[in-house]
Amino acid sequence: MDKIKATIREQNFMFIICAIVILYSIYSSSKHENYLSSxxxxxxxxxxxxxxxxxxxxxxxxxxxxxxxxxxxxxxxxxxxxxxxxxxxxxxxxxxxxxxxxxxxxxxxxxxxxxxxxxxxxxxxxxx
Known part of the structure; x- marks a missing residue:
């Protein structure tokens, strides 16, 4: 049971890290476009x-x-x-x-x- 909880925690942690990286990429890209559009x-x-x-x-x-x-x-x-x-x-x-x-x-x-x-x-x- 503890192994299952540990695996779920690891998966959740990896999901959060991936989500942060994707959101940062989107933010960075839109910021770049904003600077060049104004x-x-x-x-x-x-x-x-x-x-x-x-x-x-x-x-x-x-x-x-x-x-x-x-x-x-x-x-x-x-x-x-x-x-x-x-x-x-x-x-x-x-x-x-x-x-x-x-x-x-x-x-x-x-x-x-x-x-x-x-x-x-x-x-x-x-x-x-």
């Missing part, structure tokens, strides 16, 4: 390197500047884009929390003036 701006971001997980390319790191402060973020790879490293794309960022951003692979920036104005350059990044 006060936001646009800048140019440069893709700098692949970020590996479990030996697979699953996201690309990119950098951008807001008020001369450098931010680095990661975006899931768009399989339609070939060789996206060291290229420039439009970035939407939160004016409240500039570290929250979205990179748009569909909006490539090729205007050198716009790239330099955003604080970036055309030198290749070292993939480490």
């Amino acid at each position: 006060e936001y701006g646009y800048t140019v971001g440069k893709t700098i390197k692949y970020n590996f997980a479990d030996g697979q390319k699953n996201c690309i790191k990119y950098k951008y500047y807001v008020n001369n402060v450098k931010f680095v973020n990661c975006v899931v790879i768009d399989p339609k884009i070939s060789c996206p490293i060291n290229k420039f794309y439009r970035v939407k960022y939160s004016k409240i929390k500039p570290e929250i951003s979205e990179l748009y692979f569909t909006k490539r920036v090729i205007d050198t003036g716009e790239v330099f104005k955003a604080g970036l350059n055309f030198e290749k990044e070292e993939s480490k």
